[in-house]
Amino acid sequence: MNFFSKNIKLLRNRKKRTQNEVAVALELKRTTVNALENEISQPTVSHLQAFSKYYGIAIDTLINVNLHQLSESQFTDLQNGFDVFIRGTKLRVIATTVDSDNNDNIEFVNEKAKAGYVNCFADPEYIGKLPVFQLPFLSKDKKYRAFTIEGDSMLPIAAGSIVIGEFLQDFYNIKSNDAYIIVTRDEGIVFKVVQNNIATERSLKLISLNKTFEPYNLPIGEITEVWKFVCYLNTCIPEPESDISVLMKQMDDMQKAIKKLGSKIE
Numbered sequence: 001m002n003f004f005s006k007n008i009k010l011l012r013n014r015k016k017r018t019q020n021e022v023a024v025a026l027e028l029k030r031t032t033v034n035a036l037e038n039e040i041s042q043p044t045v046s047h048l049q050a051f052s053k054y055y056g057i058a059i060d061t062l063i064n065v066n067l068h069q070l071s072e073s074q075f076t077d078l079q080n081g082f083d084v085f086i087r088g089t090k091l092r093v094i095a096t097t098v099d100s101d102n103n104d105n106i107e108f109v110n111e112k113a114k115a116g117y118v119n120c121f122a123d124p125e126y127i128g129k130l131p132v133f134q135l136p137f138l139s140k141d142k143k144y145r146a147f148t149i150e151g152d153s154m155l156p157i158a159a160g161s162i163v164i165g166e167f168l169q170d171f172y173n174i175k176s177n178d179a180y181i182i183v184t185r186d187e188g189i190v191f192k193v194v195q196n197n198i199a200t201e202r203s204l205k206l207i208s209l210n211k212t213f214e215p216y217n218l219p220i221g222e223i224t225e226v227w228k229f230v231c232y233l234n235t236c237i238p239e240p241e242s243d244i245s246v247l248m249k250q251m252d253d254m255q256k257a258i259k260k261l262g263s264k265i266e
Contacts, residue, residue: 004048007067009037011055014075026050045119052185058224060122094167095127096143105132106164108146114189121183121225135164138230143167145227147181149191153208154179161234163191165227171220172198179229182206184222191229211252 012022019037023030028050035041043051052059061067067075097105107130109117120126138144146164149157157163165181174180174196182190182204195205198220207215 002063003066004043004051004063005037005039007062007065008051008055010067011057012037022054026054049119056221058185058221059119060224063122094143095122095124097128097130097132099132099134103134103140104143106135106138106144106146107132108162109148109189111148111150114148118183118185118188118224138164144230145181146233147189147191147227153210153213154191155210157191157209157232158234158236160236161232163232164230166230168226168228171223171226172196174198174204174226174228181227181229182218182223183225183227184218185224186222187218190218 012019019033020030022028023033026033028047032041036043036047048059048062052062055062097107099105107127109130113130116126133146135144144164144166146162149161149163150159152159163181168174168180174194176196177193179191179193182192182194184190190206192206192208195207195215197203197205197217201217202221203217203219204223205215205217
């Protein structure tokens with residue numbers, strides 16, 4: 001069931017805003033806001049993005065979670081920018097597909113599909129059009145999805161590799177120093193080793209395997225989906241490390257050792 005219309009009306013009333021005030025803020029007509037609140041018309045992708053940003057709530061939550069059922073403490077978290085979507089409540093729904101034996105497929109989000117997936121990950125019709133496959137060595141009791149990665153930040157896992165992730169319902173279950181595929185609102189789909197700082201800083205520290213890329217923090221409110229890395233597929237044989245690569249790695253190790261020694265002396 002789509003709760004979008006009821007949710008945006010509830011959020012507007014709780015904030016004591018008129019339809020006209022919301023329309024002006026979102027650069028929409030008042031009649032458009034009224035039509036969306038009363039299910040006269042269906043929201044477009046731009047509408048979903050606008051309301052999500054305005055209320056500071058993930059699109060998936062606006063669509064799939066009945067906010068009328070939340071407690072006041074949960075609403076307090078929402079109003080403080082800490083989306084209940086992070087918890088992955090039982091009300092949350094993930095769009096999926098199944099094979100002829102009713103087993104979950106592994107949907108493949110290839111390079112062309114990545115941009116659309118960021119906005120349509122909760123749309124069953126969109127997910128239903130993705131290529132699918134099965135891997136017999138993966139558990140039938142868990143949900144998996146495959147993504148193509150780009151760039152060199154996760155070398156030796158090369159650009160063009162297909163990484164497969166297990167769906168993570170509760171973001172608090174993210175384990176530090178494990179790798180995850182993270183779907184974000186603004187940065188698209190990223191594949192990184194993660195340091196979980198949700199409890200203390202409400203963010204994740206994203207770390208690349210390629211040390212030439214600096215770690216950075218990602219606010220938890222920017223995240224819409226998390227998939228725990230399981231395995232990857234690549235049809236290319238990795239090239240052996242060059243002498244320069246080995247030398248740079250040795251120098252990096254030496255610098256770390258010197259810093260560690262310096263801290264002990266101090």
